[in-house]
Amino acid sequence: MPNPKRLPRAVREQQMLDAAVKVFSRRGFHAASMDEIADEAGISKPMVYAYLGSKEELFTACLHREGTRLMEAIVGAVVPDLPFDERLWRGLRAFFRFVGAHRDGWAVLYRQARGERPFAGELAAMRSRIIEVVAGMLDRGLAAQGHEVRAAERDVMAYALVGASESAADWLADHPDADPDRMATRMMNFAWTGAGSLLAGQLWRPPPVGDRVVPPPR
Amino acid sequence: MPNPKRLPRAVREQQMLDAAVKVFSRRGFHAASMDEIADEAGISKPMVYAYLGSKEELFTACLHREGTRLMEAIVGAVVPDLPFDERLWRGLRAFFRFVGAHRDGWAVLYRQARGERPFAGELAAMRSRIIEVVAGMLDRGLAAQGHEVRAAERDVMAYALVGASESAADWLADHPDADPDRMATRMMNFAWTGAGSLLAGQLWRPPPVGDRVVPPPR
DNA sequence: GCGTAACCTTACGCACGAGTAGGTAAGCTC
DNA sequence: GAGCTTACCTACTCGTGCGTAAGGTTACGC
Numbered sequence: 001m002p003n004p005k006r007l008p009r010a011v012r013e014q015q016m017l018d019a020a021v022k023v024f025s026r027r028g029f030h031a032a033s034m035d036e037i038a039d040e041a042g043i044s045k046p047m048v049y050a051y052l053g054s055k056e057e058l059f060t061a062c063l064h065r066e067g068t069r070l071m072e073a074i075v076g077a078v079v080p081d082l083p084f085d086e087r088l089w090r091g092l093r094a095f096f097r098f099v100g101a102h103r104d105g106w107a108v109l110y111r112q113a114r115g116e117r118p119f120a121g122e123l124a125a126m127r128s129r130i131i132e133v134v135a136g137m138l139d140r141g142l143a144a145q146g147h148e149v150r151a152a153e154r155d156v157m158a159y160a161l162v163g164a165s166e167s168a169a170d171w172l173a174d175h176p177d178a179d180p181d182r183m184a185t186r187m188m189n190f191a192w193t194g195a196g197s198l199l200a201g202q203l204w205r206p207p208p209v210g211d212r213v214v215p216p217p218r
Numbered sequence: 219m220p221n222p223k224r225l226p227r228a229v230r231e232q233q234m235l236d237a238a239v240k241v242f243s244r245r246g247f248h249a250a251s252m253d254e255i256a257d258e259a260g261i262s263k264p265m266v267y268a269y270l271g272s273k274e275e276l277f278t279a280c281l282h283r284e285g286t287r288l289m290e291a292i293v294g295a296v297v298p299d300l301p302f303d304e305r306l307w308r309g310l311r312a313f314f315r316f317v318g319a320h321r322d323g324w325a326v327l328y329r330q331a332r333g334e335r336p337f338a339g340e341l342a343a344m345r346s347r348i349i350e351v352v353a354g355m356l357d358r359g360l361a362a363q364g365h366e367v368r369a370a371e372r373d374v375m376a377y378a379l380v381g382a383s384e385s386a387a388d389w390l391a392d393h394p395d396a397d398p399d400r401m402a403t404r405m406m407n408f409a410w411t412g413a414g415s416l417l418a419g420q421l422w423r424p425p426p427v428g429d430r431v432v433p434p435p436r
Numbered sequence: 437g438c439g440t441a442a443c444c445t446t447a448c449g450c451a452c453g454a455g456t457a458g459g460t461a462a463g464c465t466c
Numbered sequence: 467g468a469g470c471t472t473a474c475c476t477a478c479t480c481g482t483g484c485g486t487a488a489g490g491t492t493a494c495g496c
Contacts, residue, residue: 009442028333030248033483044445049485115246115333156404163385164378171377186374224462224473251453262475267455438496445490452482460475466468 013051016041020052021062025107029059029116056118063113066105067126073098074130078137088137088191092165093184099169100180106173110166127162134158161191231269234259238270239280243325247277247334274336281331284323285344291316292348302359306409309355310383311402317387318398324391328384345380352376379409 007015019041023032034055038045052058077094078087099106113119135158165187172178225233237259241250252273256263270276295312296305317324331337353376383405390396 007443012443028248028335030246031335034485035483045484046446046486047444050443055484111333115329117246117249153404153407156408159386159389160382160405160408163388164382166385167381168377187378190374190378227473230473252455253453263454264456264476265474268473273454439494441492441494443490443492446488448487449485451484454481455479457478458476460473462471462473464469464471 009051012041012043012047016043016048016052016058017062017065020058021066021104021108024059024062024112025104029112034058059108059112059116059119060122062108063119063122066102066109067123069102069105070095070098070109071126071129074133078133084137084140085188088134089184089188091134091137092187092191093181095165096169096172096180096184096187099172100178103173103176106169110170110173131155131158131162134162157191161187164190227269230259230261230265234261234266234270234276235280235283238276239284239322239326242277242280242330243322247330247337252276277326277330277334277337278340280326281337281340284320284327285341287320287323288313288316288327289344289347292351296351296355302355303406306352306355306359307402307406309352310405310409311399313383314387314390314398314402314405317390318396321391321394324387328388328391349373349376349380352380375409379405382408 016037020032020037023037023040027033027036034045034048037058038048041048048058052061073094074091077090079090080087082090109123113123135155138154138158168183168187172180172183234255238250238255241255241258245251245254252263252266255276256266259266266276270279291312292309295308297308298305300308327341331341353373356372356376386401386405390398390401
């Protein structure tokens with residue numbers, strides 16, 4: 001019994017969320033049992049129901065807390081009035097540091113919420129907020145250097161960057177001894193060179209139709 | 219009753235797999251019930267057990283079939299002896315076409331297998347095979363143009379490209395009216411410009427430590 | 437020091453779904 | 467058309483885990 005008895009509600013709620021994130025992350029949403037979560041929190045099951053509601057609500061609460069923390073970490077790191085690349089760099093670094101330090105939270109956010117129907121929407125919303133932020137950074141950053149990039153290209157750029165970062169983060173979550181800052185550097189490098197070439201007008205175009213459109217194999 | 223009675227085993231098995239992929243993709247592994255799958259296949263539950271075994275085995279079978287199809291689609295499209303960018307282009311195009319045409323299969327492969335513990339490993343193996351292929355293409359392609367890129371950079375490039383493509387494909391699966399070929403073009407563009415800059419020696423480096431390493435916010 | 441409200445428990449109801457037992461019938465082979 | 471094999475079904479068992487009812491115990495106001 002690591003916990004003294006009869007803690008105030010606010011404290012217990014956080015403990016429960018901590019436990020829930022841990023268990024959800026190691027078992028997955030369905031395989032996680034409310035009993036195990038209660039146990040992990042050093043409390044009995046009805047308390048969880050009294051405070052956080054049903055299993056779905058509990059998971060949503062986890063999602064919210066972890067998502068908010070992630071967002072705050074990133075937004076807090078991206079100081080305005082810094083040059084473009086510096087801002088992007090800090091955002092990426094904060095992101096990978098967060099994932100490195102909160103592997104459980106990331107597993108909940110990314111691996112679980114993605115698969116389970118009822119939560120996918122919520123997750124997608126957060127995701128698109130991030131993409132918007134990144135697209136905005138690219139936009140103003142490139143504009144500040146006197147370059148124009150088509151909106152579609154900029155969006156794809158942002159989307160691809162976020163997607164690549166998510167995959168990289170996913171990998172990071174499984175490799176405890178990997179260095180988040182190094183990961184961020186590599187990602188930055190990727191984005192930077194990509195953006196650099198784009199604005200230099202290096203556009204790749206598909207070759208003229210050498211083969212007819214063949215329906216994909218059944 | 220769309221099915222005439224008493225079909226030969228091989229046919230029924232495929233029907234069951236079709237049904238399973240459909241149901242798994244719309245419900246998720248846990249939420250999918252064997253009854254629903256049997257129902258979708260127009261058959262009764264014990265048949266499924268007789269032919270494909272337990273729920274896990276059934277899912278693994280789906281995973282295998284869809285994964286194999288995807289691999290075949292890609293490998294079949296990447297004709298050797300074509301120039302580097304053409305090969306990459308065809309591979310990407312085949313990939314996005316496949317996802318566009320097999321959204322259910324993709325959902326099973328990507329969203330479900332990823333989250334559920336017992337299958338993540340299998341999926342990761344496929345994934346790394348693809349990454350290897352891509353890295354190889356980048357390697358020989360760049361070497362053929364007389365450029366050298368450090369192995370780590372090339373791997374990150376491949377990893378990021380695959381990650382970005384997966385995210386893009388994920389998005390594609392949710393947007394039925396999006397055009398796979400256009401997606402492939404954008405991805406290609408992204409990769410191409412990135413690779414182009416890399417080999418031009420445009421490496422981005424982190425700024426000198428202006429701020430000490432601050433632990434991420436709890 | 438006593439009420440009462442907040443905290444916490446044990447012990448259950450109940451539904452749902454994986455997996456199975458045991459049986460029917462259709463098509464083959466001779 | 468006897469007898470075997472293969473396809474297929476109805477109707478269960480049984481574990482598991484969500485959610486709750488009903489009751490204890492501690493702290494704190496007054």
